[in-house]
Amino acid sequence: MGTSHGSYRAALWAGALALGAATALVGTSPAMAATVQVGGGSLDWGFKASFRAYVATGNGTPPIATKDGATRNADGTFDFPAAGGTYDATAGTATVNYGGTVVFSYPLHMFEITLANPTLVVDGDGTGSLLADVDLVANGGSTEQHLDQAEIATVVTTAPTVTDGAVSFSNLASTLTSAGAGAFAGFYAAGSALDPITASASASATDPTDPTDPTDPTDPTDPADPGNGSASQKITAAVTGGALTLTSAGSAVPLSAATPGQTATGNLNAVTVSDLRGTNSGWDLVGQVTDFTATGGATIPAANLGWTPTAAVANSGLVNAKGVTSAVAPGGPVAPGTGLGASHTLCKAETGSSLGSSTCGAALSLGIPESSTAGEYSAVLTLTLA
Ligand code: HEM
Incomplete structure (x- = not known):
């Protein structure tokens, strides 16, 4: 810090x-x-439990895959490791980039949706957003949509828990935006409740804002x-x-x-x-x-x-x-x-x-x-x- x-x-x-x-x-x-540079932390999010359940019953091989650093938690949600960004523990603000990719595929229903590189933005006034890259390929490729760091969810935020200068946010409610709804081919309406977000961020070892650093x-x-x-x-x-x-x-x-x-x-x-x-x-x-x-x-x-x-x-x-x-x-x-x-x-x-x-x-x-x-x-x- x-x-x-x-x-x-x-x-x-x-x-x-x-x-x-x-x-x-x-x-x-x-x-x-x-404001400090992010050096570590992770974001745990499942996108939407009912979607995971729906895709998991499908014929994908596998239906849900993680890569590029993302992993699957025991409860079925995903863990994305921190990749950069900044936060201010005092102001309770953060913009943290997390890396990793999750691929939902359901060949029988002819879609593959790739969700990658979520970014959590905490404004410090109780609001925030989740940005991500989302690619939809459906109907054998005739429907394609690519979002690059689009705001797919709005997030209700709280003051972070601060431990040794690291911040963590627990169970933040998230709601699908219309951009996010589009990424799921309109199968969800904007405003649909998504899974809660739990995220953490710690300072990088070489903190460029260290007041003791000349x-x-x-x-x-x-x-x-x-x-x-x-x-x-x-x-x-x-x-x-x-x-x-x-x-x-x-x-x-x-x-x-x-x-x-x-x-x-x-x-x-x-x-x-x-x-x-x-x-x-x-x-x-x-x-x-x-x-x-x-x-x-x-x-x-x-x-x-x-x-x-x-x-x-x-x-x-x-x-x-x-x-x-x-x-x-x-x-x-x-x-x-x-x-x-x-x-x-x-x-x-x-x-x-x-x-x-x-x-x-x-x-x-x-x-x-x-x-x-x-x-x-x-x-x-x-x-x-x-
Ligand atoms: C662009 C392609 C498609 C996308 C993005 C898509 C996405 C979705 C989503 C988001 C849900 C809601 C899951 C939930 O939260 O409960 C859903 C449900 C469902 N979809 Fe698809 N779907 C697609 C194509 C299809 C096709 C082609 C079929 C049929 C052949 C199909 C059959 C169903 C059925 C039956 C449900 C209800 C499942 C349940 O309630 O258990 N979908 N789909």
């Missing part, structure tokens, strides 16, 4: 009643070159790099322990892209406070963030991170004893500019109604001063429960 999205930190203060969750906020700009063409410290300064942000939090505990639901919170003068927004991972002490003595969960700093010394002051807290009592499905009530209140909203440089309440439960668990969250907004320089900023947000 070309970038380290840095500063994941989690902290646990054992003992007493103080627990802290440390949350890293990391901003990157495109000038940080999060030849990195998009090195943010390179004055020749024009940059354009948007930001995406990642927040993680995970803490457990003690009789009064704080846990986090997730590990990544991408904030919206922003340029200087704009506000990057996102949501804190929901945290659950469990007061299992049995003393009903109340608790207070407060948060404070450090200044955001970037390599080279640029900063965004902590006060520019604001939040709007939310809080709700978690329903365990069990019935409380008579007279026992549980209540939680969110802290007041705090605006960027007068934000979390100082400690502010995320949520709290009063003495007499604090037993049980509550879930607290916050909409985050980081006001990015117009005077900010592009770069990778990080800060630590500490949640302290007492």
Whole structure:
């Protein structure tokens, strides 16, 4: 990976009643070159299970063949090895070329369809497409159609799972386009559901966007790099322990892209406070963030991170004893500019109604001063429960 999205930190203060969750906020700009070249990975896709079943009962020898690097998975779907392309794990975008060929032949029904070199395009906004080369030869050659990297399917995409800088997408729904329908001689209507797509991509060993590589063409410290300064942000939090505990639901919170003068927004991972002490003595969960700093010394002051807290009592499905009530209140909203440089309440439960668990969250907004320089900023947000 070309970038380290840095500063994941989690902290646990054992003992007493103080627990802290440390949350890293990391901003990157495109000038940080999060786009990396693909060096490995694979795409698993079956095209359409009913089509495989239909062709498999035919008289092809064999009905379904794979070549050029494609292989058949145990479940009948196909595996296409990565052949190139790029991705950006932070932005959740990818255009990855996979190689390999699958040939469906059904001599009795007089067709042979060749599906090759699928390309998965993930736009980062929940949409994407699958391109492929598709050749149809039917009726002894009197019907021929050749598609070259045509969009044969639209794809519903999700944020990638990122492991050691490699991205993977799991079970993405895919739908036949009209171009794809044509490649199957109209036997399927556009809009037909195709098999889900599972794909992965890892960076090539010689990553041309490695920020530690002095030849990195998009090195943010390179004055020749024009940059354009948007930001995406990642927040993680995970803490457990003690009789009064704080846990986090997730590990990544991408904030919206922003340029200087704009506000990057996102949501804190929901945290659950469990007061299992049995003393009903109340608790207070407060948060404070450090200044955001970037390599080279640029900063965004902590006060520019604001939040709007939310809080709700978690329903365990069990019935409380008579007279026992549980209540939680969110802290007041705090605006960027007068934000979390100082400690502010995320949520709290009063003495007499604090037993049980509550879930607290916050909409985050980081006001990015117009005077900010592009770069990778990080800060630590500490949640302290007492
Ligand atoms: C251009 C040539 C052809 C193409 C591209 C083609 C393609 C298809 C496709 C995509 C299906 C739907 C499979 C599914 O998802 O359930 C289908 C079904 C079927 N085709 Fe073809 N076909 C062709 C020619 C023929 C011919 C010549 C015959 C008959 C002699 C035929 C008989 C059938 C039958 C009976 C089904 C239904 C199979 C089932 O539901 O189990 N096809 N074909």
